[in-house]
Amino acid sequence: MKFLITFFLIAFLTFSSFAQTSSPKWNKFLSDFKKLEQEYNTHYPAKDYHTAAAILDKIAATLDTLQLSEKEKQDFKPTITEIYANVYYNLACLQSLLNQKKQAITSFEKSIKWGYTDYQNALNDADLNNIRKETKFIKAFSQLKQYDKLFLLQQSGNYLSENYESMPVFKYEDSNNRNLVEVKNFFNLDSIAGSGDEISKIRNIMLFVANNIKYDGSNWALCEFDAIDFYNYHKSTGKGINCRHKAMTLNELYLAMGFKSRYVTCMPKDDQDTDCHVINSVYSETLKKWLWMDPSHGAFVMDDNNNLLSIEEVREGLKNNQSMKLNAETKVTKLWYLDYYMAKNLYWIQCTNKSQFNTESRYRPADKDLQFISLIPSGFEKDSNKYLKNNVITHNPAYFWKSPE
Incomplete structure (x- = not known):
């Protein structure tokens, strides 16, 4: 796991939806997200994993209840899926560190469902070591191999x-x-x-x-x-x-x-x-x-x-x-x-x-x-x-x- 901004900044800067838009609801979400991001990047390095996990839960819950029009959902879909994928991946890491194995595996499965594809990062992330031998984690992790950029090059x-x-x-x-x-x-x-x-x-x-x-x-x-x-x-x-x-x-x-x-x-x-x-x-x-x-x-x-x-x-x-x-x-x-x-x-x-x-x-x-x-x-x-x-x-x-x- 890394600081939240490490995952999100590149993704957001790729999409125009990170900038101010004509959608007040989306702009409000981005403003709230930036504040939560700052809080997360304070608590995670301090190893306050419970608080950091609560912040990620709040981000996901905010997205779950965000009332967007169908057009807005389509316009901001790339960023929304990127946020979900990386929030759940980071949450899996935190829950693994907290020895909440069942919740960690569920979060890891959700990250893949939302499009998480960074095989090399998941392979080498020590935060996940606590759940690597779990059968359900092994099954979920195997789904990432097809997205491994090094594997694709080698093929x-x-x-x-x-x-x-x-x-x-x-x-x-x-x-x-x-x-x-x-x-x-x-x-x-x-x-x-x-x-x-x-x-x-x-x-x-x-x-x-x-x-x-x-x-x-x-x-x-x-x-x-x-x-x-x-x-x-x-x-x-x-x-x-x-x-x-x-x-x-x-x-x-x-x-x-x-x-x-x-x-x-x-x-x-x-x-x-x-x-x-x-x-x-x-x-x-x-x-x-x-x-x-x-x-x-x-x-x-x-x-x-x-x-x-x-x-x-x-x-x-x-x-x-x-x-x-x-x-x-x-x-x-x-x-x-x-x-x-x-x-x-x-x-x-x-x-x-x-x-x-x-x-x-x-x-x-x-x-x-x-x-x-x-x-x-x-x-x-x-x-x-x-x-x-x-x-x-x-x-x-x-x-x-x-x-x-």
Whole structure:
């Protein structure tokens, strides 16, 4: 179990129903919920489990008696189900800690009924250890396996060795481009990168973006899509930018310093899942390989020998249950970030054929030669996936991850 806000904040920010709406009843519920949330996050860490459980019961009871119209129920259904699922999951944890085994199992069953699907969290949550050997819990828990994002990735089809002579060539803008020179001077990148070796420069630039431009996964920045404008937007408004915009920013900083780089969209299997994640792949001439860099979470991935890994290596590592770890600077955990979040979002991968300043423009004329190229596993139903429309499709990682020329 975690603090209530850990579960709910991401879910609520995904839906417009968390903001003020035209429904007075729903607005009143949200206002009351925020107060109860604060109370819960005071009592749970203090191990006042009885009071914390009573607060969750009150949230559920409030939803049970909330008189909404049919239209309101439909409009707010995603958020309502998310609240129920996570309230009952947290309640199961508290009741387990209180040795109320029967009630805990009932609450756990209700959480699944309402759509709780986080298999990895339930698998590793010590708060549930008191009921893990109970027959009814084992039966309920087994229902979650089908939703395990790591399991789904591991069941994905293999890649194929296809001829790619006729495929688009990946191109990287030269650092002497006047726009990239302006980026380099604006950010004083020589100072940010430091005087160390190539890898330290790559790390330092990524951590600069992670620490100096606020991350807000729900915000689509109202500015032109280039590094300077993203930075100025954040500084002038105080607002964060989403993962795509942070990756675009880092990409331009890398290109400006002469590193070959792409921003890479990591996608889930389910096209009804609107949450994806965008990170960077930067090529190390020293190591002769691509490296995973995530400026949203300040993260890169290593094996047990501290060797930096590529996106391709991380995906294969997850598929084959290989041991991996994250850098010390990041605030996310390996369990959440790799085994859940990125396992979900590495089912298929997309990037553009051209990596350059202002690759995707909000206001400037679009690059007519820009193409989106997607690497998908065999057996994936590409024709029915709306996000693959008009994409160049490949099943060949040798083409997709070809070293820059």
